[in-house]
Amino acid sequence: MSGADGRVQAPLGRRRLTVSSNEPSGGYRILSALDEAGPAPAAGQFYMLAAESGWGGNAERPYLPRAFSVAEAEVTDKGLRLDFLLEDVGPGTHALAALEAGEGLMVTGPLGRPFSAPREINLDAAGAILVGGGLGLAPLAILRKALGERGVPLRTLLGFRDEAHSGGMELFRCCEVGLASEDGHAGHRGYVTDLLAAMLDGDQAASGVVYSCGPPAMLEAVRTMCAERGVACELALETPMACGFGACFGCAVPLAEGGYMRLCVDGPVVGGNQIETAMPAGSGHRG
Amino acid sequence: MSGADGRVQAPLGRRRLTVSSNEPSGGYRILSALDEAGPAPAAGQFYMLAAESGWGGNAERPYLPRAFSVAEAEVTDKGLRLDFLLEDVGPGTHALAALEAGEGLMVTGPLGRPFSAPREINLDAAGAILVGGGLGLAPLAILRKALGERGVPLRTLLGFRDEAHSGGMELFRCCEVGLASEDGHAGHRGYVTDLLAAMLDGDQAASGVVYSCGPPAMLEAVRTMCAERGVACELALETPMACGFGACFGCAVPLAEGGYMRLCVDGPVVGGNQIETAMPAGSGHRG
Amino acid sequence: MSASPVEFCGIELEHPIINGSGTFDANAARRVFGDELIAAANFPFSAFVSKTITPAPRPGNPPPRLWEEAAGMINSIGLPNKGIEGFLEHDLPGLGELPVPLIVSVMGTSAEEFTTLIEGVAERPEVDGLELNISCPNVHSGLIVGEQPTETLALLNAVRPLTGKPLIVKLTPNVADPVAIARAAEAAGADAVSLINTVKARAIAPGSSEPWLGAGSGGLSGPAVRVIAVKQVADVAEAVAIPVVGMGGVERGSDARDLLAAGATLVAVGTASFRDPLAGARIRAELAELAMS
């Protein structure tokens, strides 16, 4: 089932998938699991994940599940395979990174609002620019595939901090991408947004849509850049989540019009003009 | 170091052992680990055990370590090997039962008061009767070995409920034992205390000491039987413990003279005359 | 102590497992899971308690609003809600489509505000009962009434005449003697009490000396508070004759059974639903199994 904004509804409740592989990719890992009961997700949607066993222990976190964008969803002869790109940054991602093929992965999803295009834009004609960095490659990989299959003219720009943060490149194996790296190990030395600026300002100025996912500073640069040029853009944001399905009101993100949205149900993909900044608010994020 | 009552002192703090094997034995398991830093324990002493990882998780117990009598302590070329006999009866024993060779076992010990003999009894002449049931085989196995090496005349009586609760027999491989089983699958059909009564009342009436460990009802029968006949006896008791080293006062066992002892430091081996009953007190134990 | 149908304040419920206010948004969940959610056979609770509303809309607290612990979490959500008008217009119609009775949770900072809320809500046919939130630790006003037996008595005396529908008073655990508050609620005609709300807690931001939560502090929920809840529910259930809705850290059927054993008539599931949207249904099934064994 699909909602008005293209979101695919989740099977009711949480289900157990079996991990089919879990391989290193750059400094990240690609965790794959077979989802027999689940529908194909829309690009930009996410799942709440938890290891079936070894989730916490020794009176340590994690207790809650963790949100992950789906990076690829491929129909195989064993059923739908979901791929997630993850980096071990804390106890939850650590437990997921340690999962082995055959072990259980508890999931709820697909969840949230996927990427879309403003009604007034004919994407098939105007085309799209995908701008990703770091773990933000995940939702852009599945988006690229979906738009590519539709024949939407695509340009993809990917940025990396350094080699240790350059995982997930194999998700873009197929295609031509523009690269930038802060340490210059690949492509343009500098920010991926340098490439975007050049593209938007050059003869390739987009009448289409910019889709972006990556670190907050990158998203904020993309958002400002597009706003200044009147280019439509959609950003896939992150914020801590407890439930992922609208139950806890914990995932508040400030709206440009005042108040907050629940990112799990009103996002994670938001229009650039819906928010005032892509930088996370609050003292907590200083740490 | 050895205390006045023969207790062996523990290395300060908790240490990590490596599991060397974990094999099924009847309905139980024998968990073995190499203790490079530890001293040889005295028979009747116990250790507090916890799995290094997978101790709790998913907001479930266990949180605290668990007490286990040492069943055998053998010097091998890789160091001292400690054997524990355990039954999977709850989350703590379940996690220990799942440990694999090479995994970490956190231990504190040896702890507590070991088996001993009243000053006025010359054990080497008078001999000992060992009466064990179920998991109570553990401390009797190491005791039998210690007394056997000393040349103390020994008789061993072991009782089982049924085949599913007949693990640990291999700990007595060496020697002649009298057997009883409630279902009659091995030896005398009935209670091991039937055998003890016959022995105490027959021509083999003991001027020595009866050592016993097993289910509360068995211990209580042994205690009463010995008390009625004026035979010295020592019982290895169990009670829930949080710390095992006298810190929490949680392991209270009522004393015949009134008040309580801390079983972890004043036991787990107690003289039959120190207690009024070997049956656990309190509502909790109905469950 | 079974998972069978139960009568609660004159309402027939299929089983004793409901949700804790503010821990399940049935309308949002329906967007996520579709109409499957509201099929009678699927809906995880035997009654639905809606998130606390206030007279005026509230944006809620600044983020971060969540902190995770080994066996629970702190929230400082701050009661975001559309206000009573927004609720009646936008939320109530959807909640009226649920296959179970509806209890609406309300919070005011004065008897007048509670009156506005109760008058606005109680007459609606979709509504089967009201829960008065006098305990939310995130909003200063919430504590004033719920910490003082006299305040609770006065509030209930003022609002009890407003409706014949069941009034449930939700108690805070952050007091020395919850029994005194429960007795006051009972004396002034409350139909039931529910407890526990979250326990006041704070987290420090990693690598900093400052509080993590945008609001500084929040309330602890989940398995960490389970045995605190059992204690307070047992004390209150022993002291009052009206039914008690027990909650706090319920994750398994045996947790629900413990609260029923402590004297609760219903058990509410809160934080557990975050980990597993159908936790309520699972807990109910586990409870049924325990009752048979």
Added chain:
Amino acid sequence: MSASPVEFCGIELEHPIINGSGTFDANAARRVFGDELIAAANFPFSAFVSKTITPAPRPGNPPPRLWEEAAGMINSIGLPNKGIEGFLEHDLPGLGELPVPLIVSVMGTSAEEFTTLIEGVAERPEVDGLELNISCPNVHSGLIVGEQPTETLALLNAVRPLTGKPLIVKLTPNVADPVAIARAAEAAGADAVSLINTVKARAIAPGSSEPWLGAGSGGLSGPAVRVIAVKQVADVAEAVAIPVVGMGGVERGSDARDLLAAGATLVAVGTASFRDPLAGARIRAELAELAMS
């Protein structure tokens, strides 16, 4: 917020990690681990707080006294102790051999009992300070004083003149406003406050409807209460000028750092020592590492 030497009520301590009363018996542990334990380099705490004593001997509560939770435990130990005479004769000599300052915890049911205790203990040269336990939730009398600011004020006014040695008042978390109690203690001349004691809790026996613990209820400690402690320590530390000893669920160096960040001068380790007898030393080392990073 470092693991360096610290001054506490005029006593120089090597580092800020001490033990919580009733969670480490140094004399018993020395029988278990030998004299290694009391070597200055090994002893896990920078000061030792002894288990609470009362004027007369107490056997303690009937078993079971322990209940385990996923992230903590309930105890209903019931303050077993030899009484002041037994303590002075049998326990104090051993405690006097510890390589660190000694704080003796005392509890009475009246100002007269506290007077007996303080007069008996304070003059002993082995004793560097006293902790007044007005908070133990296992003994009914304990709560009377610790729940009421006026009672706390009266008690402290009565006993403060008895000794020039530091008096630390240990606070219960089972109140709506621990700050009011702390302020009363400070006003009447307490040298420091310590908190939190255990949180009232109950467990139901598996397969039964009865309480598990012999005494019916007990107190929750361990990681489950950690963020409750951070909240109360922060509130109290902000309100009083005297030093605060923070405790509750400290298992890791970062937990100690959080309590120091919340305003504590010292941090006490309790339940964590049950899992790991040298938890105090590990936590101190982890704290030192955090302070350097």
